[in-house]
Every structure is written in structure tokens, then in C-alpha cells.
Amino acid sequence: MNDIFGFSTSTLATTLVLLCAICLGSALVIVLRNRVVFKLGVRNVPRRPAQTILIVVGLMLSTLIISASFTTGDTLSASIRGAVLDVAGQTDERVVQSVSGADTGPQSGGVMPQQAVADLEARLAGSTVIDGVMPLLQDTLPAIDQRTHLSEPALTLTGLDPTRLGPFGGLPDQHSNAIDLTSLPPSGIVIGATAADKLDAQVGDVLTLYAHNQPQQFTIAAIGQDSLLTGYMPGGSGGLTLPLGRAQALLGTEGRISSIEVTNRGGRASGVDRTNAAMRELDTALAGTPYRAVATKRNDLNAAELTGNVFMTLFLVFGLFSIAVGVLLIFLIFVMLAAERRSEMGMARAIGMQRRHLTETFLAEGIAYDLVSALVGAVLGVGVAFIIARWMSHLVGQYISIHPTASWTGLVIAYTLGVVVTFMTVLVSSWRVSRLNIVEAIRDTPEVTAARAGRSWLLGGLLGLGFGLLLLWSGVAAQQQAPYLLGLSLLPLAAAMVLRRFGIPARLVYSVAAIMVLLVWIGPDALTDRLYPSTRLTGGIEMFFLSGMALVASSTLLIVWNADLATRFVELLGQTFSRWLPAVRTSIAYPLERKGRTGMTIAMFSLVIFALVMMASINVNALHMILGSEHVSGGWDVLVTQSPSNPITDLRQTLQQNGVDASVIAHTGHLWLPPAGRSRVRMLGDTSWSNYTAFGLGNDAIERSDLPLQTRGVGYATDHDVWNAVRDTPGLAIVDSTTIASSASFGSVGGFILRGVASDERTMQPAQIELNDPTTGTTHQLTVVGVLDSSVGAFQGVFMSQATFTQVYPTPGVNGFVVKLQPGVNAKQEADRIEASLVTFGAQATSFRASIDEASRTSRSFLQIIEGFMLLGLVVGIAALGVISFRAVVERRQQIGMLRAIGYRRSMIAASFLIESTLVTLLGVLSGTILGLVLARQLMASDYFFGGSGDGGFIVPWQQVAVFIGISLTAALLMSWIPARRAARIPIAEALRYE
């Protein structure tokens, strides 16, 4: 991992190590300056072993989450990096045609003369960086294993020059023995491991390959390792290898190759270190030629790093909720420790200890817990990440092998961040608890709440107002949502603090301020539009966390100051069951009285549930919107694609000729796609291109498709009119909805953006774009007259008539058909049947529904990983509830004795504790659920997310919500069961004596 939220990980690690040193240094200062204070703090650690364990567990969770996030990122980076190196082998760079847009895999077919290899080699003679060059030819072919009768429509055939394989590490078999291509029998062929697996092939099997529709038989001589040299790409079907000459003969591309592979001096991994020097030499050598060099391995490794970063960021952002909950827990723990020792602290102050000494005592104790718990958390985090890795392996194992990996940098960041976060939290909480009234503390009488706040609130409020305005200004200046909305949220809260100084009732000012903050984040669009400046603000994935924090903070404020209204309902229930009313009354009264700790516990549950519910809601609705719509595949059931070298012109007829009952097919549509990597677009007048797929649609595809538009060009009355225009008028096109610009609250899609059209607009002025084939250099101007509805999830690209398409691509890369089946026909089975019968044409057939279901499954599984990770936050919340419940038993011991004396049965005491925990948990869970659902609904309906063009209402994932609520409440009940039981069993006389 090199990068986190835009900061380099090494810089972050160095900064955190320094901060950690400052924290530890301050502990050292306490030791040196006042040994007694230090001892006083540290000796509290072994005082109550059970409580110490609970504190260490609570403190370690933040570090655990950070460590798990980093290690997950490291695991994915390393796994993808490993896959890149496995595929690329010793190949570091690639030479392709200058106009080619391909920056990763080689182009298909013989696009370069083989002579270019010798020319390049001559120019590189004497290079101390480049170890070797090699011609490579690749193309796809259908193959059938005659023994197993299994077929694959598109295996990648690779032609290699055996004499140049040496510097590239040779061609190893599955046992890492070198395969000698020069001694391959005339009909011999090498098959890659994945292809062999798919065909269930073994050495000696006869394969029939179809090139230009002509069958040719080969015998498998060896099974090679999956790599570029055996035509393997992650997620692909694998391939076959022949000596270059035989491959050229088979494909009919004598004297031509696809690319020139280049290897640097050094090993598989270290060769890339010389890429800069190699690229300089290659650029010099290729100057004046129609070729250019691409740093393929470095690009792929960077992409691997980027993917790792994306996942780490994702886990970290979701982990931030749990970390925030952890911080609250730490704060709560120390506030409660202080409450427990209030009398001792009062005595200490009475005999001459200063406030600073009390803070230092807590800091010393906090650091003792901190150092141990951060270490435990960092190590356990690695364990959690390894569990996630196992889970991911199940999920994406077919594409990539996941290898659990931890890095020292990640561990150092996790440990030091854990130490620093805990230290800062302990510092703040210690400072707060040191400000006690000595007499009240010694007598342990309740703190008297003043009708109006002190001067510090006025000062804090004014500072808050200033900071809020500053944030607001910086948000507008930088066009960033985060500071703008945070500033807007801070203003009412700071104003409330100021008003408290003037004696305005707390309930009124806090409630109004909280409602204002809620309106900022989830108010009606009309209101938020007015609040936002006309300039569009941008925000990334961090907005998810910030919105959660702001919403939960304000809703918690609203709840704790108004809970008495809501709890009257509970009391009404208690009156119905009057026997339990006393238990209900005391269970409500305590949390209402302890607003601080009640609020913190509510916020903990609320934060975690908010994140879980929001994520589940967005996932369910997005999947439904994209994949669940009836328009998702334009009304088609099966997609058939094949190489145009042996094109099928009439699918129905070809199927009938191959013995397939075509009566199950209702109708078909013809479409064409460009060769891979040869389609890019830009707005007219722009300088840079974006890769974007072009679709040429036959008249039958246009007329039979059910592809609704979310935006139509002006002058067209219906979607049908727009499609007819595209069919009849050359140069007209339609694009998909991902091209529409939005400020995308949680990150933009990227790629080609069609400027001047908003997602909520029903009509548009036609827009001019250019379509380019980088290989031929052909550019064609298109007029976009419509935008596909976002419910069409199966097709993304620019759509035009066949006539328009052939202007740019006279020879398409893919010949395809979309098939509508008769009602009741199983699309998956029919796709398999079509593919099997057309294998000699190299046709691949997929069921849209099967692909959608697979995508849904993957998405759901990934969601489960994130949910599992987020449940760690719930563990923190539950731990907090445990801390509070245990503490409550100690605090209320005498009162429990009194209640028992005046007639409370044991069951009523236990019920009182259980109702209290359930009530607090329920308030948090309901608050989180409501906020999560409201924000998710608003996002799904807004043009910031999916264009707000969903065809159905908002779906509430009731099942998942019920599971989250169920887990929370059950865990809360279990956690408070032990203290409740303990409270019920307190001997009355002993409790009454307790002081």
C-alpha cells in the first residue's frame, strides 16, 4: 500500500511514529516529574482484573479495525501483484503499433510485420538494460477435446519464437520443467493449465481447432503453466501455444505478429525496476517507426496497487464507523472510571493534588492500557484480515488467487494510530473528569446542573461559530462538500452552546439545533438546493462517513433531550402491565438522567446500524435498479458473440443447420462491436480520448429492443422516434446513462462524460462527439440524440446503426446477436445449447439472467464481507453496554438495596436492568435504521446517485434490517443479563450498608 486518502503511507507512518513518541514522551515526563502520580495511575490497572480485561478489549478494537483494513488492502495488492507477475512472467514491456490504444494485453491477429523484431533487436544491440525481445502472435479459436467432447469457443492461441524464449524464462510446464517447443511434434501443441482444466484435457488428447471455419487436429504434448506465453488472462478461458511459424500458418498470418515482448535484465519482480531505463532505450530505438513501447508490467502493477488501495479505503471508510464507536467507548470507559473514583479524586484534590495531577494519573493509567491493547489489536487485526482473505478467496478465487499478506508499514500505522487515538481520547476525557467539585466529589452527591451554562460554553460556542464559518468558506472556495456541509452543521450546534450561556432552556436549543443539522443532511431537496451554493460541490467516499457522523450526532442529541416524551409510551405499556410499572419506571429514569453516557451508547449503536442499513439499502436498490429492471437487457434473453473471421449472418438459420430447434427463438437482433481496445470517444473539441465501447445495431436489434431513454433529443416525441432516427439517419447515436455528469456524492463513475446533459432532464440538445479507432486512426463525428435509461444495466456504450458503425469499423471485432426466447424457455439451458452447437464458429452464448444473477451473487457476497467487518463495531457497542451495565450495578448498589427493602422482587430488579439496556439499544438501533433508510432513499431518488430514474419505489431490505436489529437486541440482552442477575442477587442488608 503506497497511499491512503491521498497521503503516502510512509509519510503517514513517520508522522504517526512521531506522534506516538510524543505520547510516550509525555508519559515519561509524568514519571520523571511526579513518580507518585504515575504510580497512582498505573496501580489502578490490576485493581479490578475483570474490568481491566474489558477496558483492554474495548481499547484494542480501534487498532484491530485499522490493522484489519490495512492488511486487507495489503493482501489484495499482493495477490493482484502476484497474479500480474504470474501472467507477465519475465515480460516487462511490449512494443505495439503507435496508434494502438492497447496498454495491457497484446492485440489480436497479425497486426505487425515480423521483421520489426529483427529491426528492434538491431537497434537495441549492446543494451545493458534490455535482456531480450520476442515476437508474439495471439488470436482466439474454438477448440474441442475429442476424448472428453468438451469444447471452448474462445481459447487464445499464442505463437512464440522458441529461439528467443531463453531470456523470458522459457515455457515451464506445471512442474516447472522447461517445455522444448523446438522438439514439439508437427501436430503437437501445448495447452495452458486453465484451458486443460476447462476441457478436462490431458497429455495425448486430440484437440480440434477451428481456424477460418476449417478444423485442424493437434495432440496435446504438454500442459504449461498459465501465463502470457500460454495465452492466459485472469478470468479468461486460457489458451494454447505453438511455435510461431506453425501458429502463423494456422491463423493465416505468415510473416506477421501481434506484438514484440521485451524483457529487462533482472528477475520476474526486479526487472520492472529497470522499466524507466528500458522505456528510454525503447523510445529511442522506436523513434521514426510506426511502433511504440508500453510499460505493461509497471502499468499492471500500478493497477494492482490501485485496486489494493481502493479496497483498503473501502474497508477503512466502513471501519471508520467502528473506529468512531471505539473512540466513544474509550471516552465512556474513562468517564465511568472517573465516576467510580470520584470520591477518591475528591480526597486527592482536598489534600492538595491539582487538576493537572488528576489528568496525569488517568493518562498514566490510559497509556498502560493503551500500549498493551494496541499491540493486541494490531495482531488480532491481521487475524481478522486473514479471515476476510479466506472469505474473498471463495468469492473471487476463480479470477485471482488470494494470498494473505501483512506489511510492517500497515502494522506500524495501525499500532501507532491506535496508541495516538486512545491517548488523545484519554487526554480529553481525563481533562473533563478532573474538573470536579471537591465537596460534591468527596460526598459523592450528584452534580448540580446549572440553569445556564458557564463562560466556557460561550467561548466554545463562539469558537465553533468561527470554525463553522471558516469551513463553510473553504468548502465553497474548494468546491468540496465535506467542509461545506460540516461547517453548515457546526453553526447551529455552536449557536446552541452560545444560547445556553444566556439561559435558554437546553431542551429547546439542542432540539432546534439538532433538527437543523438533520435538515442540512436529509432535508427535502428544495431546502438543500437553497442551502447549497449554485456551484456544484464534489465529494468522495468520505461523505458516507461524514454524513453518518453528523446525522447520528444530531439525532442522538435530539433523542437524549426528548427521550422523556418518547418513553411515556413505554410507561403507558407499563401501566397496562401495572405489576411491572415500577421496574419500567426506574429503567427509564436512569438513562434519562445520565444523558451523557446514554447518548454515547445510543450513538454507538446508531452509527453501526446506520452504516449497515444504509449500505444494505443502497446495495439492494442499486442491484434492483440496475439488474432487476425488466429493461435491464433490453428485453433480450441471450447474447451470442463470435469472431467475425467466420461470421454467422443468420443465427436462426445457422442453428437449424446445426440441428438446433430454432422454434424456441422468438426473434433475434444483430449487433457488432469493434476489436478490443479500438474504441474511444471524446466530446467534439476535446483533446483527450476516453475508452468507450461502440455498438453497431442491426435494424432488427433496434426495432425489437426494449431500450427506454431517460433523456431524448429535442424534437422527438417518443423514445421510439429517437431509435428510428438512429436507424435511419447516419451519424446519430445514443449513449448510456453512466456518461451523465453528476457531483456523485459517493464518488463518480469516471470515464467518458457527456457534458451539458443532467440526469434529471427529460430532453437534451443534441451533442456532438467523436468516435475513434486508434489502430486505423479513423475518426467519425456522431450526434448524440438520446441517453439510455439507467435501468438498462446490461449495455454500456455508444449505440448507432450498422451503417454508421461500419464508417469507423469496416471489419468489426465481434459479430453478435441478441436473442429473445419464447416465453417459458430456460435462457441458461438455451445459451448452453447454442454455444455447444456453434462451437465450430467460436460462438459464445450467455444468458443475461444468469450473468445478472452471478453479478448479484458476487455483490451480495462482497456486502457480507463488509457487513461482517462492520459487526466489529457492534461488538464495541455491546462492550460499551456491558461496561455501563456492570458499572450501574456498582453505582446503584445502595438504591437496589432500598428498592428490594420496599418490595421490589428480584425479578423486578433484573427486569429493570434488562429493560434499561434494551431501551437504550433500541433507541440507538431505531435511530440508526431510520437515518440509514432515509439517507439511502434520498440518495437513490436523487440525481447525485443513479440519476433518480429508478422505475420502482425504494426497497427496504427488511430481512437484513431485522437481522441487524435482532443481533443488536439479543447481544444487548445477553450482555446485560449477567449484571442484571448480579443486581437481583445483591443481599439487601449488605447493599444498604454499602457506601
Next chain:
Amino acid sequence: MTATAVHEPLAASPAPTAQPDLMIEAIDVTKTYRMGEVRVPALRGVNLGVSRGEMVAIMGPSGCGKTTLLNCLSGIDVVDSGSILIAGADLSTLSDNARTDFRARQMGFIFQFYNLLPVLSAVENVELPLLVSGTKPKEARTRALAMLETVGLEQWAQHRPAELSGGQRQRVTIARALVNEPAIVWGDEPTGDLDSENADEIIALMRTLNQRNQQTLVLVTHDPRIGAACDRVIRMIDGRIVSDDKPAPIAQSDTAT
């Protein structure tokens, strides 16, 4: 006055003679606390009888077993041997729930440190025993307010304990103890945390209520003024009753607080 007058330590004192209106009866009660290896005898064969409507003070030096006796008599602590009869019923034969229900309906408690729930208002504190014993909430509220009026705190009904003075808090405690019209009221140092003026008021209030309602009051105290206001004063030393008399007049010096 019908109580047995005992002037000597009653290590093996005879059981109280059967009396027709005996409300509380302790027969040869012993109680020993175990603190690790150490055994501390708190009650050493105590015999005692209190008639219905009596107001009795139990006095003695700290650690003599006064509070332990009170706890055992009221059923909030269990005895090691001997038996305690309340209105003829042996508490030790009752289950915990039955004992608890008995307390809820028949007993009221006044504590030195008030032991009010800080999170409830005065009236909510007072109505708790009524709610516990199954009184309907509306009726409980009416009776609690009436009891607060009796103790002169109707104006303070909605205030939390933290907003009341010590004397006011103790009045709330008395109101809570009496609201259920219990047969017996137990008091453990009811004036222990009050200044003399408030203490006098509380003593007068308890005596008035005792006389008006004919409730039995057993008060553990160091305060000679309480003893003087009671029908009987039982003195204890080292877990034994050493005297059981009518109260002596208060010497001036004893009233000093």
C-alpha cells in the same frame, strides 16, 4: 406498656411472654458475620417483643448490632438461628418473593441517608411502594400526593431529591415509608443526617403519625431525643439487649448535636 423490662445482659434471656397484641417477636436470635477467617458475632441470642402501635427506639454504641437487629426483624437479612415472628408469621418460612411482598404491603422503611432514587421526583419516589404492591397508577399518584401533603411537601412533589434540603428529603422518605399504610415502620438513624431543628421536626412528625395511625415504629438511633419521644428504649451492647425501659427524660447536654 407491656414489654419485658430487662436490665441485665440477656445472653440467655427467656422468650417474651405471649401477649395478645404482639406485632414483632424475636426469639433467641443469633447472627454472625464471616469476613474471611474472622467471625464477628452481631446478635447473641436476642429476645424481643413489640406490641402493635408501639414506638420503640433501639439504642447503643456503634457496632453493638442495632442495625443488624433491625435488618433481621424486617426480613431484609436472615438470622443464623432463632426465629422472628411478625404478626405471628415466621419470616424464615417464607420464600424470598413472599417476604418481599410482605415487606411491600406491611412495612415501611426510613433510612439515615434517605435512599431516595435520585432519578425520580419526590412524588414518584413516594408512590413506588404503592405501585410495587399493585395499586393502580392513578390511585397511587393521588395517595402519594396526599402523603406529601401530610408531611408538608405538596409544593415540592415534582422536585428531584437533589433539589431538596436534608430535612425535606427525610420527609419524602417518611412519606414513602408511610404511604402504603404499613403495619410496621422501620427507621435506621432517621435523624442521623439532619441538623437539630430538622431532627426535631422529623421526630415530632413520626410521633404524630404513629399516634394518629397506630402504626408500630422501630427506630435504630443514637439520638436521645428520639428515645425520649418513644414508648420504649431498648439498649444494646455487643449483640445483646442490656435494657428495655421507658425513656428517661433528656438531659440538656444530650440534645446537643
